[in-house]
Amino acid sequence: MMRLFREALLNVRHGGVVSLLAVVIVALTAALFSSLYLVRNAVYAEAAQFEKNAGAAAFIMDELSEEEVKQLEKTILAMESVERTHIVWKDEALQRGQKMFGDDSVLMLQGFEENPFPVAIEAFAGEEYRNAESMRKMAEEMKQLEGVEDVVFENEAMEQLDKMKRVAFLLGGLIAAVSMVVIAFSIMLTVYARREEIAILRLLGATYGYIRIPLLLQGLLEGLFGSGLGMLILYGLYWQYGASIGFTSFLKPEQMGIVAAGATLVGMLAGMAPLRKHIRAMN
Amino acid sequence: MHTTHLIHNPAGEKGVPILEAKEVTARFGSREAVIQRASFTIERGGFVFLLGPSGSGKTTLLRLLFGDIRPIEGAVFYGRINLRNMRGRRMAYYRREVSFIFQDFKLLPRRTVFENIALALRVTGASSRTIREKVDEIIPRVGLAHRRDAYPSEISGGEQQRVSIARAMVNEPNVLLADEPTGNLDPRMSTEILDLFEKFNFRGTTVVVATHDAAMAASRRQPILRIERRRVIEDIA
């Protein structure tokens, strides 16, 4: 095992410029990927803030007594998709209305004898249900309940958000794929640079395994060093400028793990991929 | 150290074929054949010269024997094993039993003289101690004691040639295939190297030396294989 690591480290050093270049390319790719990951985190955090208030409001018929409204609230709270509820009594509704319409509210309310705002029960969705589809179902279900006049929810914004998330996911996948290809090629290049050495080892009676394992370790180390370096660079930038452009947290440890593991795995596979073709040719 | 024996008791029974070419034809691409239907035998414990002018196909013939290129027709046998059936791991083991001294040395540029020679043992999984002992024993025998830690780029062509000779001999192979092993050496060093080969030969290693130098081939009272018009002719000394 020690021999293998020594050999692999030696390979990285012997790889010289090409190995160094590979590590730099892996680092830059990992930094780029991670910075987009960081942006994604910020967008998701923002979205989560918005989604926390994802809910539907059921307007209640005036005939219902206070007791009946409370009963209805319990029924709604019992629904699977509902996490918490809040009853907006007439007074609060009025206040909200006045706040919303400002000075115009005086005018608006002129013709009414009494408070025209209906009682509403707001239902907020649980975490897994904060998407357009589930929200629609939830509203549907609430509408069926006795005593509910109408249900409104922010359909549009919800759908917009869903779409954004899907785009982010696809874009992320694309960038991940590009990163992997770039990393794979740069590490394959370091093996390619050593093809003559590999050919000589074969002529001296080295088995495939003897040659492959150090190359695999070399790819692994290049992937690991590269991605580590990349994230370190990004952390440096984050530390210096992150706060000023509104970032509040760096990648989570498990996210850094994903980047490092991805680069390392790709590096390892790339380290042994081109082997068989390069072991012939003596002249 | 991993010692395999693809053939039984290689140093025993002299006179039995150890390498045999049967009607072998070799060609590169679509060009005309370099070797055409050549047949010859190299005996266990033998010492033969392979003589032919430049471009006649000496290197090609040795590569055929080494399993580095495959004949288009005919077959090469190591003992009773057809080299065509030797692949992967078995081919690796074959090359631990049959060493090659390359005309162009094939040294690794970023490793020292010691490390280059050691490589032939490292690939067999020999222990560091064994490696040190054997390499340090052979280095003075090829006159490289003062250059042990130099890199190939820091030594002369003749010295590089001696590194490749030492690398081929350090694991005590059954067969030594030497391609112009004295091409870069002065007459005195050439004599010393041939003496070294004879010493190895005396201990049981079969030696094949390819050369274009008829005088050198004639100087040793050993049998000569002559490449003539793409065939191999056995001259009995």
Ligand SMILES: Nc1ncnc2c1ncn2[C@@H]1O[C@H](COP(=O)(O)OP(=O)(O)OP(=O)(O)O)[C@@H](O)[C@H]1O
């Ligand atoms: N890899 C190759 N591809 C194409 N042609 C080759 C190849 N190797 C050798 N040849 C051709 O085969 C012929 C024999 O070459 P080879 O190297 O075997 O000769 P040689 O006897 O070793 O010559 P020298 O004494 O100069 O080393 C030459 O005409 C050469 O051009």
Ligand SMILES: [Mg+2]
């Ligand atoms: Mg030649």
